[in-house]
Amino acid sequence: MKHLFPSSLNKILIAGFIFLVLMQSNLVIAKTPEEKGFEIASRSDRSDRGFNNSESTATMVLRNKQGKESKRILFQRTLEIPDETLGDKSIIVFKSPADVNGTAMLSHSKILEADDQWLYLPALKRIKRISSKNKSGPFLGSEFSFEDFTAQELGKFEYKYIRSEECGNNLNLICDVVERTPQYEFSGYTKQIAWIDQRDYQARKIDFYDRKNELLKTLIFNGYKKYTTKINNHVWRAHNLNMVNHLTGKSSDFIFSNYKFEQGLTDKDFVKGVLTHVR
Amino acid sequence: MLGKICSFIILALLIILPVKSNAGEFGSVDVSGFIGIETRIFTQNPRWEDQDSGAELSVIFNPEFHYQTQDCNHQFSFIPFYRKDSRDEARTHFDVREAYWLWIGDEWEVLTGINKVFWGTAESRHLVNIINQSDNVENLDGEDYLGQPMINIGTQRDWGRIDLYVLPGFRERTFSGSDGRFRAVVPVDTKNAIFESSVNEKHIDFATRYSHYFGDWDVGAFYFYGTGREPRLIANTNATKFIPNYDLIHQTGIDVQYTNDSWLWKFEGIAREGQGKAFIAAVGGFEYTFYQVFNTYSDIGVLAEYQYDGRTREAPFTASDQDLFTGIRWAANDIQDTQILGGFNIDTSTHEIFYNIEAQRRIGDNYDLELSARFFAGSSANEDVYAFERDDYIQIRFARYF
Numbered sequence: 001m002k003h004l005f006p007s008s009l010n011k012i013l014i015a016g017f018i019f020l021v022l023m024q025s026n027l028v029i030a031k032t033p034e035e036k037g038f039e040i041a042s043r044s045d046r047s048d049r050g051f052n053n054s055e056s057t058a059t060m061v062l063r064n065k066q067g068k069e070s071k072r073i074l075f076q077r078t079l080e081i082p083d084e085t086l087g088d089k090s091i092i093v094f095k096s097p098a099d100v101n102g103t104a105m106l107s108h109s110k111i112l113e114a115d116d117q118w119l120y121l122p123a124l125k126r127i128k129r130i131s132s133k134n135k136s137g138p139f140l141g142s143e144f145s146f147e148d149f150t151a152q153e154l155g156k157f158e159y160k161y162i163r164s165e166e167c168g169n170n171l172n173l174i175c176d177v178v179e180r181t182p183q184y185e186f187s188g189y190t191k192q193i194a195w196i197d198q199r200d201y202q203a204r205k206i207d208f209y210d211r212k213n214e215l216l217k218t219l220i221f222n223g224y225k226k227y228t229t230k231i232n233n234h235v236w237r238a239h240n241l242n243m244v245n246h247l248t249g250k251s252s253d254f255i256f257s258n259y260k261f262e263q264g265l266t267d268k269d270f271v272k273g274v275l276t277h278v279r
Numbered sequence: 280m281l282g283k284i285c286s287f288i289i290l291a292l293l294i295i296l297p298v299k300s301n302a303g304e305f306g307s308v309d310v311s312g313f314i315g316i317e318t319r320i321f322t323q324n325p326r327w328e329d330q331d332s333g334a335e336l337s338v339i340f341n342p343e344f345h346y347q348t349q350d351c352n353h354q355f356s357f358i359p360f361y362r363k364d365s366r367d368e369a370r371t372h373f374d375v376r377e378a379y380w381l382w383i384g385d386e387w388e389v390l391t392g393i394n395k396v397f398w399g400t401a402e403s404r405h406l407v408n409i410i411n412q413s414d415n416v417e418n419l420d421g422e423d424y425l426g427q428p429m430i431n432i433g434t435q436r437d438w439g440r441i442d443l444y445v446l447p448g449f450r451e452r453t454f455s456g457s458d459g460r461f462r463a464v465v466p467v468d469t470k471n472a473i474f475e476s477s478v479n480e481k482h483i484d485f486a487t488r489y490s491h492y493f494g495d496w497d498v499g500a501f502y503f504y505g506t507g508r509e510p511r512l513i514a515n516t517n518a519t520k521f522i523p524n525y526d527l528i529h530q531t532g533i534d535v536q537y538t539n540d541s542w543l544w545k546f547e548g549i550a551r552e553g554q555g556k557a558f559i560a561a562v563g564g565f566e567y568t569f570y571q572v573f574n575t576y577s578d579i580g581v582l583a584e585y586q587y588d589g590r591t592r593e594a595p596f597t598a599s600d601q602d603l604f605t606g607i608r609w610a611a612n613d614i615q616d617t618q619i620l621g622g623f624n625i626d627t628s629t630h631e632i633f634y635n636i637e638a639q640r641r642i643g644d645n646y647d648l649e650l651s652a653r654f655f656a657g658s659s660a661n662e663d664v665y666a667f668e669r670d671d672y673i674q675i676r677f678a679r680y681f
Contacts, residue, residue, distance in 0.1 A: 098680030134570035
């Protein structure tokens with residue numbers, strides 16, 4: 001048989017080919033759990049891109065161990081900051097309970113540092129810059145902390161893929177289970193386990209582990225609805241968030257309604273001067 | 280009398296049902312506010328003749344009406360205030376805290392009418408806050424103000440916010456009557472005030488303010504020209520009354536807060552001309568918060584501020600001349616928003632001490648209970664708070680919000 005190439009060269013080529021194939025498959029197989037986790041998280045985060053700005057109303061239902069309920073109503077405005085190294089801006093106006101009606105909070109969120117935060121107290125008409133170092137205390141007496149429901153920006157965590165499984169909660173979806181470690185020094189959590197579905201890339205459930213690394217709370221996302229904006233026709237918003245505290249037996253719901261996008265809000269609508277008349 | 284007030288308040292509490300605001304929209308009509316009943320129990324006999332002792336009872340009505348047009352370019356606000364006191368006629372008073380029309384454009388805002396404006400960062404003294412007159416009969420803490428007629432033009436730019444205020448219609452400070460507590464040896468005659476301005480209370484005052492933030496720094500600077508809000512109290516010829524004397528002043532000031540980690544560093548300073556020798560005054564200090572203490576959701580804040588005032592005897596009297604304030608704040612962060620603030624002011628020269636405790640808790644969704652206690656100690660004749668030294672009191676306030 002006439003060799004096309006001297007056998008030594010042939011061997012080299014074959015070896016080279018095998019090496020290339022191995023290299024190739026290596027790239028697929030050897031994607032670390034960290035890389036895969038980041039990929040899942042970034043796909044989820046970026047699915048939200050281009051929502052621009054939004055307004056919504058939220059009702060919080062606070063439930064004690066005996067199931068006794070108490071309600072809070074608030075308005076929320078959010079401005080998307082496209083730069084991933086910066087956080088979004090938001091204003092929350094409290095409507096009830098009646099004694100806090102008109103109280104408003106402005107946040108310029110940061111990725112790894114404390115946010116810039118101002119509180120407006122209507123009785124005195126006073127705008128007060130507040131320390132936001134601690135984001136893990138209860139928000140309005142609920143089981144949610146500020147850390148739990150503010151923008152879940154990509155850079156706030158380190159990620160690790162764990163497994164894929166049924167999302168549960170009668171969803172009939174497959175979820176990627178990702179462990180995320182908060183990078184903010186003063187986070188209230190050592191880790192969070194997030195279930196992110198493979199169809200819409202949205203979070204369906206998050207387990208929160210406290211500083212002692214014990215399961216503290218579970219958050220379930222329900223009532224996802226899809227909105228369309230100019231550059232993104234798959235803006236998903238969960239309308240019913242349920243948080244259960246496993247230590248105290250208390251729970252809180254965050255029920256959103258009247259989501260509106262692209263309301264023409266700009267940076268100017270998120271400065272402390274607007275707090276005296278945001279209603 | 281007390282019975283009448285009680286039946287009035289009980290009736291009012293029963294009649295007024297929570298008015299649902301049009302939740303779900305930014306904007307629209309919003310009716311809210313509170314009605315409250317308050318008692319003050321004085322623990323000592325009064326220092327001066329004619330003053331009442333024991334307990335007094337008040338009802339307070341403070342509804343709020345807000346309206347915003349659909350396009351959010353126009354807002355209207357109306358907040359009347361009424362207090363009926365069982366004893367001191369001077370404490371029974373009506374005021375319009377807010378009644379304005381606000382136009383909001385792209386870069387400019389114009390507010391016309393009566394409004395309240397708050398400037399400043401400090402907790403123990405509101406030194407730079409000059410737009411509104413103190414509603415002195417309401418509370419000793421200087422956190423109640425009378426509505427001020429104004430035209431306020433504001434503009435927000437990338438480099439900060441500028442506000443211009445034209446302030447027609449001077450508001451005179453309220454003072455306790457002859458049977459009220461918290462007065463000097465003779466009461467203040469609020470009907471015969473003397474003004475330096477030739478047009479008396481009709482002088483049109485002017486103020487301008489710049490405010491912004493730079494990273495962790497929030498700063499404000501202002502200039503005010505007009506009738507000063509603090510009167511000099513001058514005894515009349517037969518020494519039966521004090522006559523308030525209101526002077527024309529120039530006042531310039533700054534307020535700064537540096538926010539870092541759990542620290543808030545605060546400073547307010549003013550320079551004033553027009554009341555004797557020009558002087559400066561300042562208040563500054565810090566607030567540090569320990570979060571989630573003892574493995575609970577509670578926060579504990581520690582506060583300390585120093586008050587300096589360089590005014591001479593030709594300027595209105597102040598007790599905040601060289602005083603150290605220290606306080607502690609506890610917030611439970613519970614469903615009822617339970618909070619307690621306790622502290623004291625000590626005059627570093629006379630060693631007079633003023634103790635203050637305030638506690639607050641929501642009851643159900645619509646009621647609020649507030650307890651406060653204030654005590655004076657260590658004052659001798661001719662010292663700062665000697666006149667008030669026996670006016671220690673405990674106050675209980677129960678309010679229904681709607």
